[in-house]
Amino acid sequence: MELLLVAAIMIAIISIYKRYAPVSGVQCVPEDEMSSSERILDLRPYNDGTVDRQSTFQQIPYAYLKRFYRELPKENIHVIASDHVDLKLGIRFLKSKGYKVNKMTLLKQEQQVAKLKKCGGF
Helix, strand or coil: CHHHHHHHHHHHHHHHHHHHCCCCCCEECCHHHCCCCCEEEECCCCCCCCCCCCCCCEECCHHHHHHHHHHCCCCEEEEEECCHHHHHHHHHHHHHCCCEEEEEEEEEEECCEEEECHHHHC
16 A cells, blocks of 8 residues: 555656756747747647737647657757647657757746746746
8 A cells, every 4th residue: 555655656757857947958038039940849729819920930739749759850949839838848758759858938828918937937
């Protein structure tokens, strides 16, 4: 019985760590400092009102990332997300598959206006 309790606690700790702990080695960049010359991956959902359909970003929502990550080139990637959990989980997933994620930007939607939440508490 104690073994099951310890296993459940360990699973809960690992899950919380993956979702909320800061990702090391990834620089937080404000929206106005993003460069158009780098590969930008947009993890926001398709139905998010702040997503610009005409942008040059490659959009793969986090829910579809496991299915379409092979379409990304193996180069430095800048990740954009509207939720800090999607941002951290997406970066950790890409790093586990051998991709080099060097920058991130967290966009928050507040009252129908996209605003940058400075580094999402990182």
